[in-house]
Amino acid sequence: MSYKGYSVPASKLKTSYDVIVIGAGIGGLICANFLAKNGYSVLIVEQHYKPGGLCSSFRREGFTFDAGAHLFGGIGNPRSLTGTILSRLDLNLDVIPQNPLDLVHIGNETITIPADSGKYVSVLQDMFPKEAGGIARFFEDLSVINKTKAANPDHDLVKSYEMTTYYRMLGDYFTDENLKAVLSAQWGYLGLPAKKVSALTMCLMLGSYFLDGAFVIRGGSQRLPDQLAEHLLGLGGQILLAHEATHILTDDDRATGVKLKGRQTVKGRCVVSNVDAKQTFLKLLPRTCLKEDFVMNLLGYKESCSMFVTFLGLKGANKLVEGINGWHFESYSDILAQEDFFLLLASTGDSPKGQCALRILVPIFDSGHNWQEEKKAFENGIVSRLEKRCPGLGDKIVYRESASPATYYRYTRNSRGAAYGWALTPEAQGRFRLDNRTPIRNLFLTGHWTKPGTGVASAIHSGFLTAVQIMGKD
Template sequence: MTAAIAAPAYDAIVIGSGIGGLVTATQLAAKGAKVLVLERYLIPGGSAGWFERQGYRFDVGASMIFGFGDRGTTNLLTRALADVGQALETIPDPVQIHYHLPNQLDLKVHRDYEAFLQELIAQFPQEAEGIRRFYDECWQVFNCLNAMPLLSLEEPKYLFNVFLQHPLACLGLVKYLPQNVGDIARRYIRNPDLLKFIDMECYCWSVVPATMTPMINAGMVFSDRHYGGINYPKGGVGRIAEKLVAGLEAKGSSIRYKARVTRILTEKGRAIGVELADGEKLYAKRIISNATRWNTFGELLPPQQEPAQEQRWQQRYRQSPSFLSLHLGVKADLLPAGTECHHILLENWDELEVEQGTIFVSIPTLLDPSLAPPDRHIIHTFTPSWLGEWDNLSPSEYRDRKAAAAAKLIQRLEAIFPGLSSAIDYQEVGTPRTHRRFLGRQNGTYGPIPRRKLAGLLGMPFNRTAIPGLYCVGDSTFPGQGLNAVAFSGYACGHRVAADLGLV
């Protein structure tokens, strides 16, 4: 055992094969490192995973995919695949979201920026100038990001070079890092209904309203949807993880499934390896956790080893709710021609943030019919829900509550898809318990959200932790939730670890 510790078999072990973990692993493998990814489940992808039932291929979670553009530097999924010799065919989505909001506010976020602005201005003509100035300011953030290579902000050599080469873009980002969307929106916009719409524009990916949503992230989301666009991977979201795994293996590294890490091993305070559920111990020069911070520091390390930084982080951020998911297979003639792939439904503004308030809908078969049997569509619906609503129930209470929640969602969805209840061919309900069980995420959480208004992204930790040799990657690191966001986290983590291993 001492020999194994003295000469670890791997340069890096990555705990978890979410997109954050896989991008880190492939970046390291591409730089010549020997990496082992350990995944507790049967397939890779985590929240970007999939499952198959009766000829349907359902996405587990992520479905509105940023980062597949073909230009600039922010197309991190395209780049991560290319860096390990892989590519994916994607299908452009002409409308990011069709909103169905209170007071008959019905509008579409077109891929074309000007078409979106015109549609929004038609609803709020008195705010024409404010609308344009607000969304144009988001572009300033995006243009700064999209001008530079995106790597680890913890690597001084990179920061120095990027500042020399792109000084104005760097200063632009420094300006926006501590800011939130709500303050900027309020500089330009007065109409309360329009401000509520901006809250929804943020809530639907950050799970908090605009006042608490970092401006850097909004700059990415509100601009890239019109630049690189929203693009759906042909064959389903799961193909991203499958291709990253193929690239990882082609570079001589490996992944093991059904390999649940139960403990991070330390020696003299330094992370040196991991222990699996069956007792096997594996050692590496660096350990990277793609499990959430709550899992990493609350479960994989003894409580007395929890660093003070982590306690301070938990005073700033808390767990967001999880989701109630309804996976439906429906008869194709339910949906009229021209139906959009993604919808958001809310009937009453007071319910924007309440449990099972806002409804998200994704119909990926409108872009890729191969995911369902002939003459069928997938309608994947999800709405925020807390584990507490689903825990401590008997099996029959749990089953009944799922059935009642599904019936309520279907009844609400009839407003946008009349006839839905009689067009259902297949139905499956996932709850926060399902997300906890299959993704291993504490309470099934979607990720961290600020406890109160914070200074933009300044409070989000990067990849290094207070434990030498241990790094975190994924949505509980800078810049937070989202596949393109965790892909950035993976790039940054891979770069920082490679620098520590002397590979760059």
């Protein structure tokens, strides 16, 4: 698909806008839509040739692959916060509720996680009868945390787990390490294992999938940013694709516009940054705008992991792929002890007849790789790992390609190819995350580097929140 029709020619830009949004990730697109809907003149500047950032898809030889996000909490549920926000925009997304929610393969065992938390409680109580009471209590509390966290951050339960890791929280309910492992097996959705990830963030992620529903988008994740972009254009907003913002212009500690690569400048009464927070403050802004303690605080945050993703086109393997979707671990103890997962995801997009697309995701925590040199060997290692888990699948491969952290950096400018913004430790979540308002007047943040959190649903909430703050200010 060509995105030329989405982009305003640089020569036709207005000299001034009410709001300029840097980045057409989901946070930027949602924010721009709500501002445009409320009469603001809005321009999004995006360095890539298409919108979506980490929520995009691409096509190769007839296969459609999601590059990043594929599972969306609450997106097809009009009663959820995510669904409510989206319902105010006239989108026409074809979503598929995920039931079962997930498969977890541990050694030769497969645990099916039902979408209904009540049924999951029964599955777990059958597997771990001695922990039946704790399991019921844990899921009750999960629900309480999800229902009260936003409305009442001072609720006892929320407060008591604010500075705790998820693994320590599990210790208040269970003694069986295998049960703790099963309840931690989906840690990859947040990019940090149970012994490091914030308890509240993990509870909110699990809760959103169980309480609000988890959905994939038929045809691929790109449908969401494409529809948001089209909706914005319909409201009179503009998008400038394939143009990088190199500076945020300031005057007397106030953001006044954006300078594009190639020197063109565009004025804006407000600027919203949907891009990497270190890029925003340390590269796009003049350093003199920021107080030293703000910079020191910023440098204290750590990026989340990135991912190495191998995309495979497979011929005659549809049956083989059916049962292997999901999280793969060698043992229960690996889930808690290793900073590693092996996630297989079948594509929901098109494939040539009789063929199917599969991607394999592994997390990358260290930044000391030369991906240009290492990429092929790393990909070979992943395919061997797949062949070990699913003998015979290697012979069915008709197309293969991989994305490394360097690829994710190149396409999104998230530093180190971070998949989830800041690492979701207790110290970097909730009220400790960077605020949507910045110390620079008229400069706002939106997306997964700011409040409320990470992932596409949070980017949707963040975009809405930032738009409301800008409208409230005026």
